Amino acid sequence: MFAGFVMVTLAAASWGTWSLFLRPTGLSATVTTPIVFLVMGLVTLPFALRMPRATWDRETRMLLVANAAFDALNILTFFAALNYTTVSIAVLSHYIAPILIAIAAPRIDGTSARGVAPATCVALAGLVIILEPWRAPADGAAMGATLGLLSACCYTGNVFTVRRLAARIGATRAMSYHSLLAAVVLTPLLVIGAGAVSADDLALITAGATTIGAASGVIFVIGLGRIGSARAAVLTFAEPLVAVTVGALVWGEALHPLAALGGAMVIGAGIHVAGKAR
Numbered sequence: 180m181f182a183g184f185v186m187v188t189l190a191a192a193s194w195g196t197w198s199l200f201l202r203p204t205g206l207s208a209t210v211t212t213p214i215v216f217l218v219m220g221l222v223t224l225p226f227a228l229r230m231p232r233a234t235w236d237r238e239t240r241m242l243l244v245a246n247a248a249f250d251a252l253n254i255l256t257f258f259a260a261l262n263y264t265t266v267s268i269a270v271l272s273h274y275i276a277p278i279l280i281a282i283a284a285p286r287i288d289g290t291s292a293r294g295v296a297p298a299t300c301v302a303l304a305g306l307v308i309i310l311e312p313w314r315a316p317a318d319g320a321a322m323g324a325t326l327g328l329l330s331a332c333c334y335t336g337n338v339f340t341v342r343r344l345a346a347r348i349g350a351t352r353a354m355s356y357h358s359l360l361a362a363v364v365l366t367p368l369l370v371i372g373a374g375a376v377s378a379d380d381l382a383l384i385t386a387g388a389t390t391i392g393a394a395s396g397v398i399f400v401i402g403l404g405r406i407g408s409a410r411a412a413v414l415t416f417a418e419p420l421v422a423v424t425v426g427a428l429v430w431g432e433a434l435h436p437l438a439a440l441g442g443a444m445v446i447g448a449g450i451h452v453a454g455k456a457r
Contacts, residue, residue, distance in 0.1 A: 186402030187414040190395040195421025198266050199429065200387030201258060204380040208258035211384055213362055213369035214376070215254065218388035219396065220358035227355035233348040242344040243357055249340055251361040253333035256326045264323025266426030267434050270419045271309055271442045272327030277412035277449035278302050279335040287339050288408055298448040305444030308437055338411070342403050350400035354393060416446050 201211055233239070260269035278298060306324065345353045403411050423442065426432035434442065 180406055183402040183405030184410070184414060186398045187406065187411045188417050190399035190402065191415040192417040192421050193391040193395045195270070195418045195423075196391060196425055197258075197387065198261055198422070198425055200383050200391070201261060202430070204376075204383055206375060206380060206384075208255055208262055209368040209371065210376060212251070212255045212258055213365035214381070214384050215388040215392055216251065216358045216362035216365060218385050219393040220355050220360075220362055222389050222393050223351050223355035223358070223397065227349075227352040230349050230352050233352065239344070239347050242340055242347070243353070243360065245340045246337065246344050246353065246357040247360040247364065249333050249337035250357060251365055253330050253337055255365070256333065257330040260323045260326035260330060262323075263319035263326060265320075265432045266430060267423045267432060267438070267442065268309060268320055268323050269327050270422040271445050272306060272324040273330045273334065274416065274419050274445055274449060275302055275306070275328060276331040276334045276338075277415070279331060280338060280408055280412050283335060283339065284408060298451050302445045302448035305441040305448065308441030308444065338403070338408050341400055342408060345400045345404055350397050350404070353400060354397050358393075412449065416450060419446060 204211065257269065257273055260273070263269075281298075309324075341353060341357075344357070348356075399411075406414075419442070423434060427434065
């Protein structure tokens with residue numbers, strides 16, 4: 180089980196560096212997202228084809244489609260949030276997800292957690308503090324937070340879906356096939372802005388998709404299968420800690436003391452709920 184904890188933590192921490200691969204390109208999420216999925220699908224495909232044969236019954240096919248849909252919307256809305264607002268607002272609003280996982284887990288995974296309702300109130304209050312509506316609203320803050328919340332909803336669905344899919348066909352095959360399917364669905368978005376992608380942009384996006392996209396994704400799914408959704412939800416808080424640090428050190432996005440308190444409330448509520456899961 181220790182290996183599963185390490186896998187999930189390292190994968191989540193690596194996702195906190197997405198802004199390093201996306202922001203220098205200046206490209207919109209509608210352009211970067213299809214490229215990321217295409218690269219993730221292609222680099223893992225040779226490994227997926229070498230895996231033992233899987234049984235493709237109706238439930239497995241439905242899980243694959245759901246995995247592709249949830250993850251496509253998750254990444255598209257999260258990347259769009261990074262386009263609209265600061266790294267801290269985008270990431271911290273996305274991290275309502277552990278609360279949503281805890282709420283859904285009793286029905287989906289048969290696990291339960293005490294204190295979900297008060298933790299949800301604390302997390303929502305933390306989001307309000309992060310956005311600081313009593314100040315003059317920062318450009319894109321409200322839209323960025325809304326996209327982050329949508330991403331959280333899609334991420335929640337994806338966690339439950341990909342765990343079941345990987346148990347049936349393997350983590351690498353799940354990563355490759357759902358990524359290629361998502362890339363095909365999102366291709367029309369790429370065609371619209373493909374002319375703006377330079378060779379340097381493509382190289383940077385490809386590097387991110389190969390490392391923290393494909394490699395970290397496979398590692399996360401394997402770790403998720405070993406330790407379960409509730410425990411994984413705690414460890415994924417490595418992502419916002421890394422992301423906010425990158426935002427401050429690289430992008431000069433200082434977090435106001437009060438906003439930092441709000442971020443701590445969101446993270447603390449998620450850790451509390453995930454830690455109480457049974």
